[in-house]
Amino acid sequence: MLENPNIAEALRILIEKYLKTPRHSNGSILGSMTTYPHRLAIYSYLLFIHTNSSDPVIFKEIGVMEGELIRDLNRFYGNKCSMQCGLTTSGGTESNILALLTALKSKSSGDRVVLAPDTIHVSVDKACDILGCRLVKIPTQNLPVDPSILEDYVKKYKPFAIIVTAGTTERGLIDPIKEVGELAEQYNIYLHVDAAYGGLIIPFLYKHGLLNDDVRFYTGVSSISIDFHKNGLTPIPSGILLFSDEKYVDTICYPAKYTLHGEYCGLLGTRPGASIAAMWSMWRFLGIDYYEKLALKMFNLSRYTYRRLLELNDLLVYEPILPIIVFRHRKIPYNILLEKLLNKGYYLYKAPSLRGLRIVIMPHVEKRHIDKFIQTLETIL
Template sequence: MEDKGISKTEVFRQLKEFKKKDMTHRSGKILGSMCTCPHPVGLRAYQMFLESNLGDPGLFKGTKAMEDEVITLLGDLLGKQDIHGHIITGGTEANIMAMRAARNSAKLENPGIKDPEIIVPKSAHFSFKKAADMLCLNIMEAKLDSNYKVDVNSIEEMLSKNTVAVVAVAGTTELGKVDPVEDISNICLENNIYLHVDAAFGGYSIPFLTEIGYEFPKFDFKLKGVCSITIDPHKMGLAPIPTGGILFREKKYLDAMSIETPYLTEDRQSTIVGTRTGASTAATWALMKYLGREGYKKVSNQCMEITKLLYEGIIESGFEMVTEPQLNIVAFKSKDISVDELARRLENLGWAVSKSSYPRAIRVIVMPHIKEKHVKAFIEDLKSLNL
């Protein structure tokens, strides 16, 4: 039977039906995601560069120039202008690249390493488990302190001749905590060990909140031990998916994992993805230029203000915080019913909440699409549960 396709009208009618089944960020009902409504300026820039492929940068010299500029801007934001990196698909690709750079660099320095190990906080994102499986690394989980930040002593105890990388987190996925990176940086410097900071979530807010007066520990390239940082424009940077960022202190880390590309307009490639959209770079560039630091300050400050509202409302409704929020993530539970049961009841009321695994709690990420009215409605619903 011939398949001549269906009409354009019918294709888009069916697409709209599919879309109706998707939730929207704009509804304010997505409480458990680190993604958000992309900013219109980022969206338009993204759409302008949908044809561009940074996997073949000789063909797209304008996009490549933009990528170079945006990497410098991100480096500047994170304490070191003279930096090397790429705009990639997101935090997972960034974290895997960092672990690969660390492993390959350690093997270059010390070819005797047989069973390379990485030490990550128990709070680290699951992409490090993925990286460990992919890259044949043993993964050691360092303990957390009572505030769910990594226990530096636990890291120190785990160090061995096989350690190829230590990971610290600036804005943990589940609770938004910032690890004591300065102490870890000193330990890594003393022991000549690669330190990667996963700031996928916090990278686009900690620097701005610090300028406003919030207090955070140091976490970026100003600390000499930090070798690489993950920072995700598609989280608090307001860019569309897929837009991640990976920055390295030295070019040698990119070189340590570059693969020869015989037929392309660049000679070697260090990203995991090969053909790589330039649209993500354009969105990141446009948003940094348009919003400027002042614009991003407003965005992160507003998220913190709404976080406070939510925090107070949850306590007032009789629920328990599992920890004090440090960034725009609130985690709480009920004295009376389990986290699973609480999640179920909230889902029945239309809220897409997420559950943290350690500690078990309901986790709300106050992304820029969560407005005051959504928080108020959520608190009303919490109260209506009569717990």
């Protein structure tokens, strides 16, 4: 590489910018679904930073890791399908776009209608916009979708795809996947489950009897998406899209004759192999036990946060289902409260459908962060 005398200056400026960037470790980032990656994930990422996972001929080990990861995750979510039943993505948005593209290519009928509860993530609106589909949203009043109402909508709108969520963005709701799967099977509709946020929490909380619903490949489920860059402690971008059947992957692979491998699968061309190395090593070496402990820690801390918020005057607090707590003040509009918290250096997100603010207990959040936050909130109120 060419020597460049400006590197030292570039580093100086970069460090200046880094020091102005909020860090997760001080507990000020309480609303975003991001976290600081695990050191094993960072090291794995850096080792394979030069790799392109769309080229499993040159970067063979990355191809092997991707296959093993997909196979292991499919088993974890109760799918017997082989190593080929899925692919890595840049995150929940790309997974939703790809799932819908797959649905379109395998089940589409004339009207291109997609059905979803109104609690779905905005990336589904985006996916429908890109793919020219009509998205019909079922009003839910921020509750899991009612399967009998969903069936009425199915009869009326004849969708080719249904999308439900395991861990909704604003409130952490889990739609009834098993029952919706039965409907999808009965009416021959593609069912995608968006578990971008909840996928690495729900199975563990369910196992411990803390939830009534699980996320699995129940009959009728065609695909499930999970994000490792949310609760899997890997660097951004790290998403996974799993399919119930190998035939679905084939619908989103395109010939790329000029390459050694000969085809590109998914939305991107060049894809980050480093993300695969990070997800693979976390799943393989820290694994299920680690994620289980983490899910329980986040859940317990969300219960603690809920109790602490309930102690404050004039707050309406929604009981957490997953480690997400929404609250609002009875007199102060949530946008104003958000602004006041921002001025104190706290980054919360909004839950507009509940006119409240959202705290997400991500892996980096500790009890001492919550205690300090409650103190600040008390002062503001």
